[in-house]
Amino acid sequence: MAFYEVYSHPALIRYRSSVCTKATLFAVVALCLTYIPPLLVAYRSQFWLKTSTYEEQPVVRFQYEAILIATTSAQGEYVAWSTFPHFNHLVGARLRIPALSQVREEDDNQDGKLDRLLLEMQLPLRVEEQLYSLQLLLTFSYQLFRMSTVAMQSLACVHYSSAVPGAQLFISGDLRLQQRAPLPHRGLYNIYNVSVIDSSSPFASAYEFDDIIRKYQQRNTTLLSTAMPVWKPGRAPTAPFMLRAEIHYSTETIYRPGFWETIKFAWIQYVSVLLVFLWVFQRIQTFVFEKQLLTTVPGEPAHHHKLH
Amino acid sequence: MSAVSSLVPARFLTIIAHLVIVITIFWSRDSNVKACLPLEYTQEQYEEEDKKLVVGLSVTLGLFAIELAGFFSGVSMFNCSQGLLSIGVHASASVALLFYLFEQWECSVYWWILAICSVLPACVEITLFIAVFGFKKKAS
Numbered sequence: 001m002a003f004y005e006v007y008s009h010p011a012l013i014r015y016r017s018s019v020c021t022k023a024t025l026f027a028v029v030a031l032c033l034t035y036i037p038p039l040l041v042a043y044r045s046q047f048w049l050k051t052s053t054y055e056e057q058p059v060v061r062f063q064y065e066a067i068l069i070a071t072t073s074a075q076g077e078y079v080a081w082s083t084f085p086h087f088n089h090l091v092g093a094r095l096r097i098p099a100l101s102q103v104r105e106e107d108d109n110q111d112g113k114l115d116r117l118l119l120e121m122q123l124p125l126r127v128e129e130q131l132y133s134l135q136l137l138l139t140f141s142y143q144l145f146r147m148s149t150v151a152m153q154s155l156a157c158v159h160y161s162s163a164v165p166g167a168q169l170f171i172s173g174d175l176r177l178q179q180r181a182p183l184p185h186r187g188l189y190n191i192y193n194v195s196v197i198d199s200s201s202p203f204a205s206a207y208e209f210d211d212i213i214r215k216y217q218q219r220n221t222t223l224l225s226t227a228m229p230v231w232k233p234g235r236a237p238t239a240p241f242m243l244r245a246e247i248h249y250s251t252e253t254i255y256r257p258g259f260w261e262t263i264k265f266a267w268i269q270y271v272s273v274l275l276v277f278l279w280v281f282q283r284i285q286t287f288v289f290e291k292q293l294l295t296t297v298p299g300e301p302a303h304h305h306k307l308h
Numbered sequence: 309m310s311a312v313s314s315l316v317p318a319r320f321l322t323i324i325a326h327l328v329i330v331i332t333i334f335w336s337r338d339s340n341v342k343a344c345l346p347l348e349y350t351q352e353q354y355e356e357e358d359k360k361l362v363v364g365l366s367v368t369l370g371l372f373a374i375e376l377a378g379f380f381s382g383v384s385m386f387n388c389s390q391g392l393l394s395i396g397v398h399a400s401a402s403v404a405l406l407f408y409l410f411e412q413w414e415c416s417v418y419w420w421i422l423a424i425c426s427v428l429p430a431c432v433e434i435t436l437f438i439a440v441f442g443f444k445k446k447a448s
Binding site: 022026029287291292293294 | 392
């Protein structure tokens with residue numbers, strides 16, 4: 001009384017043929033058509049992974065270096081200040097030292113990496129002076145550790161100009177990584193670990209804003225500050241100019257993946273298309289050889305484990 | 309043989325599919341001709357490439373006529389290897405020409421498809437013609 005299937009196993013039939021027959025030719029053609037088309041299909045769209053992204057909160061530290069230039073009249077008179085003694089010396093009579101009431105970096109989520117820079121300074125102005133524009137350069141050091149170790153010195157540029165003289169400027173922005181080329185996936189990447197402004201140079205050319213910005217933008221990896229400025233006009237004659245800046249440090253990086261990661265993704269793509277082709281050609285070959293459309297010598301159905 | 313009799317409709321369908329795509333390309337060969345030419349082209353260059361493609365397509369139709377003649381007359385209808393070859397080659401031609409039409413491949417690709425997928429079965433067909441009518445071999 002055999003009512004249900006307890007167990008089953010396949011019986012293997014081998015079809016043999018000599019080398020120069022139509023059956024061998026058919027088998028070779030089927031082999032080529034099984035293993036090569038998946039490669040072509042997978043190649044059509046992004047086979048080798050060239051770039052990939054990952055998220056990491058960088059270790060950003062404000063270097064406490066700044067250069068400030070503010071235009072105080074519509075004719076272009078300006079005052080300036082910086083943390084570099086040579087620059088202050090070169091500026092001479094136009095030096096105006098602001099009062100820094102707050103410079104601090106905060107770590108909101110207490111993970112050991114700073115999240116924000118809060119900067120507040122008051123620039124004293126004479127009664128007849130009116131502030132029309134402001135340019136501020138701040139330097140930071142930027143480090144990443146997860147994939148390759150990246151260490152670089154970078155710049156945040158705050159710039160605002162208005163036809164209306166102002167009393168207060170509030171800037172809130174993000175420091176984003178700007179890349180022209182993907183980062184490597186391992187190793188040390190510190191070619192930009194030189195300070196952006198050469199503080200030891202006594203020459204004025206070292207502190208020219210356009211030179212600094214031009215050399216900085218030639219780098220492949222820089223920081224970009226996307227700032228939203230708020231300019232409040234209407235300064236009381238004796239009040240100083242208030243500058244408040246909040247700069248957030250943000251995440252996300254693009255890198256070039258390594259050899260094994262590329263191979264892993266390529267293998268996934270290849271095998272998933274290969275399975276379809278294997279199934280199709282297995283059906284075709286079973287039909288052709290079982291029905292003896294091409295003459296071969298079939299062997300006895302063999303069991304997988306011979307017991308004798 | 310029952311297996312061969314299931315090859316016959318498969319062979320017929322693949323030949324007709326290939327034929328349909330060739331006729332479709334005949335009618336909408338404009339974008340394929342433009343894919344062969346550089347961005348700036350003159351009308352003479354266009355006419356020349358167009359003529360070449362038309363010649364290729366006409367040769368294909370001629371070879372189809374040979375193969376269909378052999379198939380319908382029974383010379384190669386029951387021949388297993390010619391049946392398998394014909395099915396394989398016309399199926400790949402259909403897929404390749406589909407890509408040729410939709411992806412706007414350039415003209416040189418068409419000559420390869422023609423050589424492998426139209427000339428080959430037609431040659432085997434002619435050989436079978438000679439074998440059956442010339443040497444009186446049985447068309448099994």
